[in-house]
Structures are given as structure tokens and as C-alpha cells.
Amino acid sequence: MPTSPTGVEIQALYERYGRAIYRRCNYFLRNEAQAEDAMHDVFVKVVESYHTFQGQASPLTWVVRITTNHCLNLLRSQRAGWRQRFESSSRVLDGARPSAFAEMERQELVRVVLDKVDKGVQQAAVYYFVDEMSQQEAADALGCSVPTLRKRLRSFVKSARKHLQSIDPDAVFGEVRV
Amino acid sequence: MSTSLHLRRFTLERYAARDLPEDDQQTAAAHLESCGLCRDKLSVLLGDIQAFQQQVPYQRFRVAHERRKQPIRRPRWSLWLTGLTAVTATSLALVLIVPTEPPAPTERLKGAGVALGVLLLQDGRLQPLQPGAEVPADATLQLTYTGGGLGSVALIGIDSEGAVTTYYPESETASAPLPAGDRGAFPFSLTLDGVSGIERFYAVFAAQVGPLAPVQDAARKVATRGRLDRATELPLPASYHQASGWVVKVSPSMTQQGNGPGVE
Numbered sequence: 001m002p003t004s005p006t007g008v009e010i011q012a013l014y015e016r017y018g019r020a021i022y023r024r025c026n027y028f029l030r031n032e033a034q035a036e037d038a039m040h041d042v043f044v045k046v047v048e049s050y051h052t053f054q055g056q057a058s059p060l061t062w063v064v065r066i067t068t069n070h071c072l073n074l075l076r077s078q079r080a081g082w083r084q085r086f087e088s089s090s091r092v093l094d095g096a097r098p099s100a101f102a103e104m105e106r107q108e109l110v111r112v113v114l115d116k117v118d119k120g121v122q123q124a125a126v127y128y129f130v131d132e133m134s135q136q137e138a139a140d141a142l143g144c145s146v147p148t149l150r151k152r153l154r155s156f157v158k159s160a161r162k163h164l165q166s167i168d169p170d171a172v173f174g175e176v177r178v
Numbered sequence: 179m180s181t182s183l184h185l186r187r188f189t190l191e192r193y194a195a196r197d198l199p200e201d202d203q204q205t206a207a208a209h210l211e212s213c214g215l216c217r218d219k220l221s222v223l224l225g226d227i228q229a230f231q232q233q234v235p236y237q238r239f240r241v242a243h244e245r246r247k248q249p250i251r252r253p254r255w256s257l258w259l260t261g262l263t264a265v266t267a268t269s270l271a272l273v274l275i276v277p278t279e280p281p282a283p284t285e286r287l288k289g290a291g292v293a294l295g296v297l298l299l300q301d302g303r304l305q306p307l308q309p310g311a312e313v314p315a316d317a318t319l320q321l322t323y324t325g326g327g328l329g330s331v332a333l334i335g336i337d338s339e340g341a342v343t344t345y346y347p348e349s350e351t352a353s354a355p356l357p358a359g360d361r362g363a364f365p366f367s368l369t370l371d372g373v374s375g376i377e378r379f380y381a382v383f384a385a386q387v388g389p390l391a392p393v394q395d396a397a398r399k400v401a402t403r404g405r406l407d408r409a410t411e412l413p414l415p416a417s418y419h420q421a422s423g424w425v426v427k428v429s430p431s432m433t434q435q436g437n438g439p440g441v442e
Contacts, residue, residue: 007303011236016195018239019230033250036234060197132187 005050013053014043017063024064027107027130027148028071040069058101058137065141068069068126106130114158121159124152185209185216190223237304237363241295241322244306291326294381294421299367307425310376310407315427319368321379325356328383328419332390333364334412337427338375340401342394345379350394353387353425370427376406378424384417393418 005013017127021042021170045066046053107130114122120142127138128149139149164171185193185206189416190199193206208218297304299318307313323331330353333346344365347354370377382393396412404411411420 007301011240011302013229014236018234018236019227020191020195022230022234023226034381039234043239044243057199058192058197060195073270080402132189134186134188153342 005047009050010047013046016176017046017060018043021059021063021067024067024131025071027111028068029074037156038071039067042070045070053070058140061133061137061141064127064131065123068123072122075115109160109164113156113163116159116163117156121152124149125156128153184213185219187219190216190220194223194227195218228398235363237297237320237322238264238361240304241297241306241363242361291324292328292381292383292419292421293324293326294379294423295322296379296423296425297322307423310424310426312426312428313370315370315374316423317370317427317428319370319425320363321368321381321423322363323356323381323383323421325360326419327360328385329356330354330384330387331356332382332393334380334382334393334397336380336401336406336409337371337373337377338406339373340404341373342397342401344390344394352389353382353384353393355387356383365419372430374427376424376426378406378409378422380412380420380422382412382414383419383421384405402436 018039022035023037023038025042026032029035029038042063046063049066053059053062110125110129118127123142124138126134127133127141131138133141133147135149139146142149142152144152148178161171189198189202189206190402193210195204196203198206210220296307296311297320298307298313299320304320307319313319320332325331332344332353335343335345337343344350345368346366380393380397393412393414396414400406400409400412406424410422414417414420
């Protein structure tokens with residue numbers, strides 16, 4: 001029978017994983033109040049699924065997966081806000097020096113392109129390029145094989161290059177091995 | 179896990195959370211011993227974790243969570259309507275606001291969205307208390323506030339023996355600026371003094387930091403009148419906004435199992 005965590009266990013979970021959840025919520029939502037609300041929702045899900053959580057080989061990977069899904073769904077449900085946010089990011093890039101992309105944090109670059117791809121590819125890109133999971137960890141988080149993960153990552157890179165080149169036709173990209 | 183390359187960010191996160199398998203944990207530790215760059219990254223990560231725990235402490239999460247779990251309660255109109263002749267536009271606005279944002283059960287509200295929460299700290303857990311809940315006379319409480327966008331706060335207590343205590347700020351001479359974020363826990367837990375009877379807490383908010391003397395004087399007036407169970411407000415000008423909560427302190431031998439409902 002599933003067990004519920006005690007108050008002490010919940011506090012320990014929060015102190016161990018709260019920051020990881022919050023950081024990711026903030027990455028997606030770019031608003032501290034919304035990130036805190038989202039973290040709250042995610043943490044409730046974690047607590048409610050505590051029996052599942054206990055069986056995880058990597059609880060952090062499991063928590064990150066729940067967080068990423070939650071935030072992507074949130075952004076999807078406010079599609080206009082998502083689009084507006086990323087278009088404004090793109091506008092910042094308009095007229096930027098050709099080297100601007102190279103100087104951008106990789107995480108930011110991924111964010112700019114996220115809404116150009118479908119959810120499975122989004123998740124793969126976030127796990128691998130933003131969270132810096134290994135391919136095996138990212139595949140585990142996605143519940144797919146490593147070759148499938150690579151396929152999604154290549155799809156993401158292709159979409160990202162296409163989009164960035166539409167902003168800066170002279171952009172030059174290095175090799176990305178995935 | 180390869181040690182020929184630097185540790186990935188996620189590996190460092192797993193390392194910090196002790197989430198790696200034991201072998202990998204040791205491998206990462208060995209790498210960290212020899213790699214200054216990864217040690218620096220880990221330091222930054224640990225600093226982030228510490229900052230998070232200060233910025234969004236567990237108690238804040240816990241209070242927010244308990245509030246979300248509360249069923250929507252209708253305000254007690256009979257109480258709110260007492261003294262209706264003095265109703266102002268401000269208090270009308272409050273009545274309109276209350277149903278959409280119900281207060282936590284320990285709150286008494288006066289003013290634009292200010293609130294005071296009283297929680298019992300017991301066995302490492304925080305438990306929200308109903309108004310008038312019985313607690314051991316030496317219990318430890320955590321008090322929380324919602325500032326309603328105001329700029330300063332002070333916390334005053336009055337016990338059944340008429341003692342007025344300024345709990346916050348420690349200087350006792352002027353109110354304290356409200357930290358950013360508007361909601362939070364007072365920066366201390368409060369261990370009661372063992373005196374049985376009612377103790378009521380008043381969180382008094384104002385637009386700006388100001389002297390505490392008027393608030394302390396008002397508290398002394400209430401203390402001399404007694405009837406703390408009904409003294410929801412301090413006699414202060416409308417520029418102050420107040421929220422209060424109260425507990426009944428009982429000696430351990432009289433403490434009932436759990437915390438009884440309020441006597442209101």
C-alpha cells in the first residue's frame with residue numbers, strides 16, 4: 001500500500017529538491033512569482049506520488065522530468081504568452097552582431113527556439129542542452145532509447161539552426177555531435 | 179562515470195543531492211578533489227541552494243500549501259456586520275475582497291489584505307492553528323504574515339496577565355520594513371513563557387516605518403480591558419492595518435490531544 005511522507009520527510013524532500021524544481025520553473029517562466037507557484041504545484045505532485053518517488057533510481061531525474069512536463073504544459077496552455085515571450089527574445093537578436101549567438105548562454109539559445117519544435121523534442125533539448133544530463137540520463141527521463149533521444153536532439157538542432165538563420169543569415173554554426 | 183572530462187551540471191546537481199549511485203558519488207568526489215573548475219561550479223551550486231532556502235524557505239512553502247488546502251469559507255457575516263454604522267468605503271472593499279481570497283483560519287483581518295498566521299511547531303512539523311486553539315503553555319509557535327502591499331510591520335503580544343510584549347522588531351522602538359515578497363514568516367520562532375491563559379498576537383502594518391509607541395500604548399489599553407478573546411483590534415487610527423490571532427495556553431497536564439477548535 002502506498003505510503004505518505006511524514007512532515008519531516010516532506011521538509012527533507014523540499015530542502016533536497018526544491019531548488020532544482022524552482023530553478024527550472026524560473027528558467028521556463030521567467031517570473032519569480034509564477035515560478036514559485038509552479039514549484040508549489042510540482043512539489044505537491046512529488047509528495048502525492050511519493051510511493052513512486054521512493055522507487056526511483058534517480059529521484060532528481062524523476063523530479064526534473066515532472067517539473068519540465070509541468071512547465072511545458074503551462075506554457076502550452078498560455079500559448080499567446082509563450083509566443084510573445086519568444087518573439088520578444090527574437091527581436092532582441094534582430095540587428096545583433098553576427099557573433100551574438102555565439103555569445104549567448106546555451107540555455108538562453110535553447111529557450112529562444114523551444115516553441116519551434118514539438119513537445120518530445122522540447123523535452124529532449126531541455127534535458128540534454130539545459131540540464132546537461134548525459135544522453136543515457138536524458139533517455140531515461142524521456143522513457144526512450146538513446147538512439148531515439150539522439151534523433152530528437154538532431155531534429156532540435158536542425159530546427160534551431162533554421163530559426164536562427166532566419167534571424168541572422170550570416171550565422172555560422174559549429175558542429176554539434178549528438 | 180568518466181573522470182576524464184569535467185562533471186556535467188546535472189551530475190553536480192545529483193552529487194549535491196546525494197542522488198548518484200554510491201560508486202558514482204565516490205568517483206565524482208575524487209574528480210572534485212583534483213579539479214578546481216568543477217569545485218568552483220559546485221560552490222556556486224551550493225550557494226544557489228543556500229540562497230534558495232533563504233529566499234523560499236520550507237516554512238513559507240508549508241504555509242502556502244496549507245492555505246491552498248483550506249476549503250473556501252464564507253466570512254462570518256454576523257461578526258462583520260456588528261458596528262456596520264461605521265462602515266467605510268475601505269471596509270466595504272474588504273468585504274468584497276474576502277470571498278475571493280479567503281483568509282487562513284487563524285487570521286483576523288482589518289485593512290487591505292493583511293493577515294497573520296499562527297502555526298504550532300511540534301515534532302518538527304508546523305500545524306496551522308484555529309483561533310483560540312489550545313496549546314501547551316511552553317509551546318513553540320511560528321507566525322507568518324501577509325503584508326497587503328504595505329511597507330512596515332510590528333508584532334505585539336498581550337497575555338492574560340496583561341503583559342504587553344513587542345516580539346518584532348527586536349528594537350521595540352520602531353516598526354520594521356517589510357521584506358520584499360509581501361508574504362513570509364517572522365524571522366524567529368516564538369517559545370511561549372509558560373503562563374497559562376489567552377495570548378493574542380497583533381500584526382500591525384503601516385505604509386511606512388514609524389515609531390512603535392502609539393501601537394504599544396494601544397496594546398496597553400487593550401491589556402487593561404481584558405477579554406482578549408474578543409479584542410480583535412488595537413484602538414489605532416485607520417492608517418494602521420491589523421491582523422490578529424490568538425491561542426489558549428494550557429499547562430501540559432491540561433493539554434488535550436491535538437488542538438481544539440476555537441471558542442469563538
